[in-house]
Amino acid sequence: MNNYDTNFDLKHIWHPYSSMCNPITAYPVISAKKIYLKLSNGKRIIDGMSSWWSAIHGYNNPILNRALKKQINKMSHVMFGGITHPPAIALCKNLILLTPKELECIFLADSGSVAIEVSMKMAFQYWQSLGFVKKVFLTIKNGYHGDTFAAMSVCDPKKSMHNIYNNWLPKHLFAKSPKSKFGKKWLSEDINSFYALLKENHKIIAGIILEPIVQGVGGMNFYHPNYLYEVRLLANSYKIPLIIDEIATGFGRTGKLFAYEYANIVPDILCLGKSITGGTMTLSAVISTRHIAEVISQGICKCLMHGPTFMGNPLACSVANENIKILKKNHWQKQVKNIEKQLIYSLLPLNSHEKVYDVRVLGAIGVVECKYIINIKKIQKFFVSQGVWIRPFKNLIYITPPYIIDKKSLKKLTNAIILSLNYNDFFYINL
Structure with missing residues (x-):
C-alpha cells in the first residue's frame, strides 16, 4: 500500500458517504478479475458486493x-x-x-x-x-x-x-x-x-x-x-x-x-x-x-x-x-439458484446467534440483520484480513456476490460473516 498515496486520498478525495474529517480507510485496488479484487500489496480478496450489485459476471470479462x-x-x-x-x-x-x-x-x-x-x-x-x-x-x-x-x-x-x-x-x-x-x-x-x-x-x-x-x-x-x-x-x-x-x-x-x-x-x-x-x-x-x-x-x-x-x-x-x-x-437462473441454496444453508442458522435479529435470503442476496449498529471501519478491516470484500451499513451485513462465484469462494464469504459476529468491538452494543 505504501506505493500508493493513500494519505492524499484521505485528505482530498470524497468517497461515498464519507467524512473528510474522520474518513474510513479506502483500500487501493490495482486490478480486478473474475470474482477477485487485487490490492496494491498483492493480496486478492473475493468481492461479495458485485460492486454494489452491478458486476454480475465478475470483472474483466473478455466478452464485455x-x-x-x-x-x-x-x-x-x-x-x-x-x-x-x-x-x-x-x-x-x-x-x-x-x-x-x-x-x-x-x-x-x-x-x-x-x-x-x-x-x-x-x-x-x-x-x-x-x-x-x-x-x-x-x-x-x-x-x-x-x-x-x-x-x-x-x-x-x-x-x-x-x-x-x-x-x-x-x-x-x-x-x-x-x-x-x-x-x-x-x-x-x-x-x-x-x-x-x-x-x-x-x-x-x-x-x-x-x-x-x-x-x-x-x-x-x-x-x-x-x-x-x-x-x-x-x-x-x-x-x-x-x-x-x-x-x-x-x-x-x-x-x-x-x-x-x-x-x-x-x-x-x-x-x-x-x-x-x-x-x-x-x-x-x-x-x-x-x-x-x-x-x-x-x-x-x-x-x-x-x-x-x-x-x-x-x-x-x-x-x-x-x-x-x-x-x-450462462443460464443465470441456475447460477442464482445455486447461490441461493448455499446462502440458505450457510446463513440461516445464524438466526439463533445472540447478535442477530434476522437472516434473509432471496436469489443471490444474503442479509444478516444484527441487533446492533456495526463499526464499519473495524469490521471492514477484518473482512479484508479474511480475504473478502463485504461492505455493511448500519446494522446490516449483506452480500450480493457475482453470479459466477464458485462454492468454495461463496463459503469463504459466509464464513467471514459468521466469524465477524464473535467480535464485540465490531458492534456498538451499548447504544
Whole structure:
C-alpha cells in the first residue's frame, strides 16, 4: 500500500458517504478479475458486493471487454439529440424483448438516480398533458431510490440516509412498510395504510413508486408479492401510473429476471440500471407504456423534457448488449439458484446467534440483520484480513456476490460473516 498515496486520498478525495474529517480507510485496488479484487500489496480478496450489485459476471470479462474495444474504435460517444446509432437501437430491441409487451418506449439515461428522476418527470408531464397539476408521489416507508433530489424525496423521510435534506425536499406520501415477509403468510391488512393514503389523496398523486419485493438500502427487507399485486390493482382502479424501481433487483438478482415478476404484474414505467452493463459502465433505462409516452408527446411541451449529455452512450449500449447475451448463455437462473441454496444453508442458522435479529435470503442476496449498529471501519478491516470484500451499513451485513462465484469462494464469504459476529468491538452494543 505504501506505493500508493493513500494519505492524499484521505485528505482530498470524497468517497461515498464519507467524512473528510474522520474518513474510513479506502483500500487501493490495482486490478480486478473474475470474482477477485487485487490490492496494491498483492493480496486478492473475493468481492461479495458485485460492486454494489452491478458486476454480475465478475470483472474483466473478455466478452464485455471485446465489446468495449470494438465500439471504442468506432466512437466512444456521440450526442443522442438528433442522432441515433446501432448499439442504442440494438439495446432497446433487447430490452423490449426482455420486458412485457406493454412496455414499448425507452429512455436511455446515465445512472440509476437519473432514471428515477426521469420516471418522476414522466409522471408529472403525463398529468400536465392531461390538464392536471399533480405534484405528490405515493410510496412506502423504508424505501431507497437514489441520491439526486427527486429520488431522495421518495426515500424514507425519517430512517434513510437522506433525512438531513428533509427541509429542502418536496413532501410526498409514505405508507407503512409491508409486514408480510417474502415466503411467509400474507397479511391482507398490510395494504390498508397504502389504500387509505391513496383513497384520500388520489386527486393530487402523480404516481406510485416502489422497489419490487426487495427494499435495498432502506433496510434490505423482502416483502410479500401479494403486496405488490394489491398496489397494482389499486393503481389501476385510480388510473395512477405505477413506477417500478428495478435498478438494484433487475437482471436476475432475486431469482426472477425482474423482481416484479413474483407478483405477476406489469408496471407503467420501469427503471433499470446497475447490472445492465454487467458493472462495466454507468447506464440506465426508463421504459414506459405507449399510452404514457403518447400522452406526454401530445402535451404542452410536445416532448419529454430531459436529455442527459451522455444519454444513449454507444460504449455503454454496446457492452449492455453483450451483457444480456452472457446472461442467457450462462443460464443465470441456475447460477442464482445455486447461490441461493448455499446462502440458505450457510446463513440461516445464524438466526439463533445472540447478535442477530434476522437472516434473509432471496436469489443471490444474503442479509444478516444484527441487533446492533456495526463499526464499519473495524469490521471492514477484518473482512479484508479474511480475504473478502463485504461492505455493511448500519446494522446490516449483506452480500450480493457475482453470479459466477464458485462454492468454495461463496463459503469463504459466509464464513467471514459468521466469524465477524464473535467480535464485540465490531458492534456498538451499548447504544
